[in-house]
Amino acid sequence: SSYMVDSITIAVGAVMGTPPVTAFVESGAGIGEGGKTGLTAMSAGLCFFISIFFAPIFASIPPWATGCVLILVGSMMVQAATDINWRYLGDSVPAFVTIALMPFTYSIADGLIGGICLYILINTLVWLIEKATFGRVVPPNKDLKEPWTWRSEGGIMPPWVGRLAKGRKDFWRRTPHPSVSDAEGVAERIDGKTVESDHDTAVATGRAEKTT
Numbered sequence: 001s002s003y004m005v006d007s008i009t010i011a012v013g014a015v016m017g018t019p020p021v022t023a024f025v026e027s028g029a030g031i032g033e034g035g036k037t038g039l040t041a042m043s044a045g046l047c048f049f050i051s052i053f054f055a056p057i058f059a060s061i062p063p064w065a066t067g068c069v070l071i072l073v074g075s076m077m078v079q080a081a082t083d084i085n086w087r088y089l090g091d092s093v094p095a096f097v098t099i100a101l102m103p104f105t106y107s108i109a110d111g112l113i114g115g116i117c118l119y120i121l122i123n124t125l126v127w128l129i130e131k132a133t134f135g136r137v138v139p140p141n142k143d144l145k146e147p148w149t150w151r152s153e154g155g156i157m158p159p160w161v162g163r164l165a166k167g168r169k170d171f172w173r174r175t176p177h178p179s180v181s182d183a184e185g186v187a188e189r190i191d192g193k194t195v196e197s198d199h200d201t202a203v204a205t206g207r208a209e210k211t212t
Contacts, residue, residue: 085146089139090126094119 033040051058081099085091098115102108129137164171 085144087144088141088146090119090122090142091146093122 084095094115097118098111101114102111160171
């Protein structure tokens with residue numbers, strides 16, 4: 001939904017004659033951490049503004065002093081490679097090309113363009129061959145392909161729009177969460193019994209331990 005909001009604001013901003021409204025790295029990090037109101041991006045912008053006054057100090061730091069930090073950041077980023085579907089060539093080859101092109105071309109954009117174009121080329125070619133041969137010629141492990149669809153969750157509109165239309169006051173939440181204070185306790189399910197307070201939770205837990 002964040003990408004949909006990003007694309008809509010870019011289109012509306014272009015019509016209105018304003019600069020492109022897009023999500024940068026700091027905005028993407030805020031979205032990843034759960035920020036939905038824009039306060040995370042504003043906080044990051046405020047920190048960038050404060051850092052302007054310390055720019056001469058930051059510029060005096062030699063590049064080799066920050067190299068070790070970049071290695072740590074890279075090691076944390078490469079952990080996402082374990083989530084790539086390496087079992088099917090239509091998914092693994094574009095991912096590998098994306099990872100390989102970024103350091104060789106010194107450009108993240110070039111790596112993404114190469115990976116996206118190769119993904120479209122490979123999977124379109126596989127689809128055409130499969131249709132032309134009536135499903136008799138398919139690459140190995142085709143059934144292990146990562147599922148992909150252009151449809152977004154809940155239809156064209158973001159899911160929170162549907163929840164807002166239904167009258168949900170906490171429409172930004174995926175599932176309703178009971179607002180129960182610590183004094184009242186949180187309802188839990190223990191051995192098929194709904195527990196409504198901390199005292200009942202302790203009693204039910206003790207019974208469960210005795211039965212085991």
